[in-house]
Amino acid sequence: MRIRECREEDVAVLDEHMPSPGAASGHASRFLRHREGVSTLLVAWRDDGRPVGSCEVLWEGCQAPEVRAVHPECSEISGLGLWPEALRSQCVGTALIDAAEQLVLRRGRSSVGVGVEKNNPRTQDLYKSLGYRPSTPYLDCGSYEDSAGLVHRVADACTFMVKDLAPVPSGEEPAVRGT
Structure with a gap:
């Protein structure tokens, strides 16, 4: 498996192999957002060229006012997804998180966060x-918007979880596991 930033030609492959629920x-x-520099979209690829996971680093952080008040300089890992779901608990998600953390470090940031639904203890434990x-x-x-064009509004109770990142010694590149 390798992890790299998304390219324009990858979008159609992602749509084909990794469903994006509720949004074509x-x-x-x-x-x-990635192309505009607001975020960085990472994709995990199998050796056969199929995508198996992705996540996005939102450089401006969580947009919820409650979170921004406490963590105004904290980037956010968002939209972590694996496909097929059978890949859960096989370190693909952990490798994507690690790659995202390394990106945050390279940007000179000292912390990163992630929003987790309160009713998802498995993800909280991870x-x-x-x-x-x-x-x-x-x-x-x-x-x-669903495939029929109907707009659905959602509100999920979440907890923003934060990790302080260790700075990389001068002159060293952070190691990225799982790439």
Whole structure:
């Protein structure tokens, strides 16, 4: 498996192999943010050229006012997804998180966060095992358009979890596991 930044030609492959629930253009909108420099979209690829996971580093951090008040300089790892779901618990997600953390370090940031739904203890436990600590409760509000064109509004109770990152010694590149 290798992890690299998304390229424009990858978007159609992501749409084909990694469904984006509720949005036909989910990968395209994430890639647009990536191209604009607002985020970095990472994709994990199998040796046969199929994508198996992705995540986005949002450089401006979580947009929820409760989180921004406490962590105004904290970038956010968002939209971590694996496909097929059978890949869960096989270190693909951990490798994507590690690659995202290394990007954040290279940008000179000292912390990174992630929003986790309160009713998802398995994911909370994963992030805790990776050094994240629960910080701020918030409501993650958004909307999506389904294939019939109907817009659905959602609000999920979440906890923003934060990890302090160790600075990389001068002259060294951070190691990226799983790439």
